[in-house]
Amino acid sequence: MGEPLSIGIIGGGGWLGRAIAEAIVDAQIVAAEHLTLSYRSGQPGFLPNATWTRDNQELADRSDVIIVSVRPQDWPAIDISADGKLAMSVMAGVPLDQLARRLNTERVVRTLPNAAAEVRNSYTPWIGSLGVTADDRNVACRILEACGAADEVESEADIDYLTGLTGSGPAFPALLAAAMMDDAIRRGISPDIARRSVSAVLIGTGKLLEARSDNPKDIVRTFLDYRGTTAAAIEAMCAAGFEAAVADGLAAALQKSVSMGQAS
Numbered sequence: 001m002g003e004p005l006s007i008g009i010i011g012g013g014g015w016l017g018r019a020i021a022e023a024i025v026d027a028q029i030v031a032a033e034h035l036t037l038s039y040r041s042g043q044p045g046f047l048p049n050a051t052w053t054r055d056n057q058e059l060a061d062r063s064d065v066i067i068v069s070v071r072p073q074d075w076p077a078i079d080i081s082a083d084g085k086l087a088m089s090v091m092a093g094v095p096l097d098q099l100a101r102r103l104n105t106e107r108v109v110r111t112l113p114n115a116a117a118e119v120r121n122s123y124t125p126w127i128g129s130l131g132v133t134a135d136d137r138n139v140a141c142r143i144l145e146a147c148g149a150a151d152e153v154e155s156e157a158d159i160d161y162l163t164g165l166t167g168s169g170p171a172f173p174a175l176l177a178a179a180m181m182d183d184a185i186r187r188g189i190s191p192d193i194a195r196r197s198v199s200a201v202l203i204g205t206g207k208l209l210e211a212r213s214d215n216p217k218d219i220v221r222t223f224l225d226y227r228g229t230t231a232a233a234i235e236a237m238c239a240a241g242f243e244a245a246v247a248d249g250l251a252a253a254l255q256k257s258v259s260m261g262q263a264s
């Protein structure tokens, strides 16, 4: 058996960095003792057996795999050499060629998990640079699958689009949930019941969509065919521009993803 894998996460104290760190330790991809996490302000209290540092070059030197998980606006300040090792980025917008150049390695994987990584239910598209080896692909897959489902995609343009669709994705059902809760509370339902009921609807629908093979469009059609309360609601929502609002939102996310890459 070879040496145990060592992994470093730059920005490991953040929302996504923490989710990935805890997921890969839980999945036994890395032992906490072989994990290095970096922070900028104060050292977070989780994973006390990991090595915590403010020195990102020390993290890179200690690690076989380096994951960059800082916000894109903090990326220009990351000045390290990965020295040819496998580097992975979860940053929105930052393209492979820039990652390779700035991190000094040809072995780069660009990924875009989502916030549901925190509960191991991310959907994560990823793409590797030409220098990524079969072993690197295997390691990247294991890390990403510890956080949920992952798919390798064909082009960086796919990542740019999926950044909005799935990277930002959890925000959209959350937006719907917030609107439904606000409406319920406005109509006199208690905040507790509003929260429990709306959460149950979203979770239940997620499970229903997962369990059934029908296209969601067909499920909507079945609801419409009742000509009852659901049809009344769906028709009013669509007349108010629901589908156009979703398309506009996804177009804005795509544009932002591309412009963030150009700016970084």
Ligand SMILES: NC(=O)C1=CN([C@@H]2O[C@H](COP(=O)(O)OP(=O)(O)OC[C@H]3O[C@@H](n4cnc5c(N)ncnc54)[C@H](OP(=O)(O)O)[C@@H]3O)[C@@H](O)[C@H]2O)C=CC1
Binding pocket: 010, 011, 012, 013, 014, 015, 016, 017, 038, 039, 040, 041, 042, 054, 056, 069, 070, 071, 072, 074, 077, 078, 090, 091, 092, 112, 113, 114, 115, 167, 168
């Ligand atoms: N959250 C999400 O839903 C998703 C996020 N992403 C991407 O993941 C990345 C991280 O996002 P997220 O975790 O949400 O953001 P957070 O702000 O929660 O985490 C970023 C972390 O990076 C730390 N940091 C910043 N600069 C440095 C540095 N020089 N050295 C060490 N640590 C540093 C910050 O520390 P401090 O707090 O001290 O400033 C912070 O803890 C972003 O690029 C984002 O595009 C991608 C998909 C989904």
Ligand SMILES: O=C(O)[C@@H]1CCC=N1
Binding pocket: 092, 163, 167, 168
């Ligand atoms: O909003 C953002 O820019 C990041 C990327 C996807 C989700 N959060």
